[in-house]
Amino acid sequence: MPENFYLYMMKSKQQIISAITAAAALGGCTVGPDYVPPSNDFVKQELSEAHFYRDENLWKEAAPADSLPKGDWWAVFNDPVLADLLKQCRDNNPNLIAAYYRVEQARQSARMDAADLYPQAGADVSFTRTDGSRNFASSSNYDRWLTGLTFTWDLDLFGRVQSIIESDIALAQSSYDLYNNLILSMQTQVASTYFTLRQYTSEVDLLIRTLDTRKKYTELVRRRVKLDFASDLDLQRALQQEYEAAAQLSTVERQIASAKNQLAILVGSTPAAFVFKDAPLGDVLPKLPEAVPSQLLERRPDVAAAEREVYAANARIGAAQAGFFPTVSITANTNLEANNIDKLINASSFAWGISPQVYIPIFQAGRVYAQKQVALAAHKETLENYKATVLNAIGEVENALADINYLAREYDKRSAVTKASLRVQDLTITQYELGSVDYFSVSDAQRQALLNEREQLRLKGDQFRACVNLIAALGGGWESKSSKYDEVMPSFYEPSKTYEAKSEDKAQEKK
DSSP states (O other): OOHHHHHHHHHHHHHHHHHHHHHHHHTTOOOSOOOOOOOOHHHHTTSSTTTOTTSTTOBOSOOOGGGSOOSOGGGGGOOHHHHHHHHHHHHHOHHHHHHHHHHHHHHHHHHHHHGGGSOEEEEEEEEEEEEOOTTSTTOOEEEEEEEEEEEEEEEOTTSHHHHHHHHHHHHHHHHHHHHHHHHHHHHHHHHHHHHHHHHHHHHHHHHHHHHHHHHHHHHHHHHHHHTTSSOHHHHHHHHHHHHHHHHHHHHHHHHHHHHHHHHHHHTTOOTTTOOOOOOOOOSOOOOOOOBOGGGHHHHOHHHHHHHHHHHHHHHHHHHHHGGGSOEEEEEEEEEEEESSGGGTSSGGGEEEEEEEEEEOOOOOTTHHHHHHHHHHHHHHHHHHHHHHHHHHHHHHHHHHHHHHHHHHHHHHHHHHHHHHHHHHHHHHHHHHHTTSSOHHHHHHHHHHHHHHHHHHHHHHHHHHHHHHHHHHHTTSSOOOGGGTTTTTOSSTTSOOOOHHHHHHHHHHHHO
16 A cells, blocks of 8 residues: 555544544533522521421420431330331332332433443444346355444533433432332331221220120129119110120221231231231330421432432433534444455455544424423423422421320320219219119210220320321431432442342341
8 A cells, every 4th residue: 555545544543533532521511501409498487496386395496416316217116016017118018129129220221321421332243145146247146254343432522411311310319219218108107007006906905894894784784683773774775885895896806907917018928927916005105306497308308309300300401402512423343354254364354444423403493492491391390399399398297296296285185084084984883883873874974984095095096106207207217418329329330239139148147
């Protein structure tokens, strides 16, 4: 080959290298708007002690960090059975495991898009045998052996791919926050169902004692009827009260069976294999942690997920904006090509080619503009969704505070009512035994006393459930922002541990 051809090739290569270097330098440029975190000014005025007017000093402007629940929020209940159930729920509930793998899908989807930033290489090996028509003058028969490499690089000059990657990462983080939110929601259901079961157990104990007492009174009335100290009407009323207590006992036992089945499913077990030891409700409510209003928006995983979606929508504006600018791609290939396989590995069989391409959008009939408007509208939608999530969070906290405080007042009043009704029952029975009143007064006093006792137990269960709801409304366990996404992306290109891997680790720890 002539010498000037080699000079031309050297010059061309230098130009190509310069162009690629410049493209790589420009690859860091993006044309989308900088991300501005959504403003909370519209709710900051609502995040003060004065506005949570039902809290009665529960809601604090400042509190030491060690008073906040850290991770295992259920520790405030000091209940090992509840702790074990919540652990089973997190480890075995299929809905949570499915959500975990949704996070993994989001992570890997982001990795897929991140690959577009880099050159793509592929190998090609082919063989072709051609046998031309014998009735055609220029027909020819030949074999073609080919092997080579192909390189393709779409240069991200205006940050379209980078914007897409930023959006994907934010969506993966949002998926992780939603996973944490689902954990909190499922564990809240477990805790509420658990305290409901314990409430039912307390009611069963009460009804068994009541039924035993009413059977004794039925026998007493039956003896009084034989002695003509009471009428058959009194006996029927006594039997009615006995049967009523038995019917209520059966109702609560049915509710216990249903609640146990629900609890078994929540912890990822079948009802037949689920073992639960019944225990009545305790009298002492947990000491709730002091909450800090300004930290509410940082603690709730659903609020964090909504903020990440705003970030993702903001990044997609940049991707849409890049559609107005040229796209540049470079395709290159190197081949070894020959008619005979024996000559394939030969210097004279070497061939190469390079093809830079530039695409400049000129007329798209408004498509690119519409794509940007869609991205802008989507960003505004996520902003409003974020505001709605924040307002919902504040509302849930307010409702939980109201429940805790008003239930405490109601429980105190109901305790007084129950005490009075039990006293009325005792006095009425004494009067009946003295012959001052008939058994109608006794049955009415017994009915009211049992009703108030069961209502008091229900209120105690509501108090425990309200404590669970408050902790859930505050976002559950406490975790610092610096390590928030470590589990979802310790290193963006390292796969996170699957549930199978975690199970193997636990097995090794047991050994």
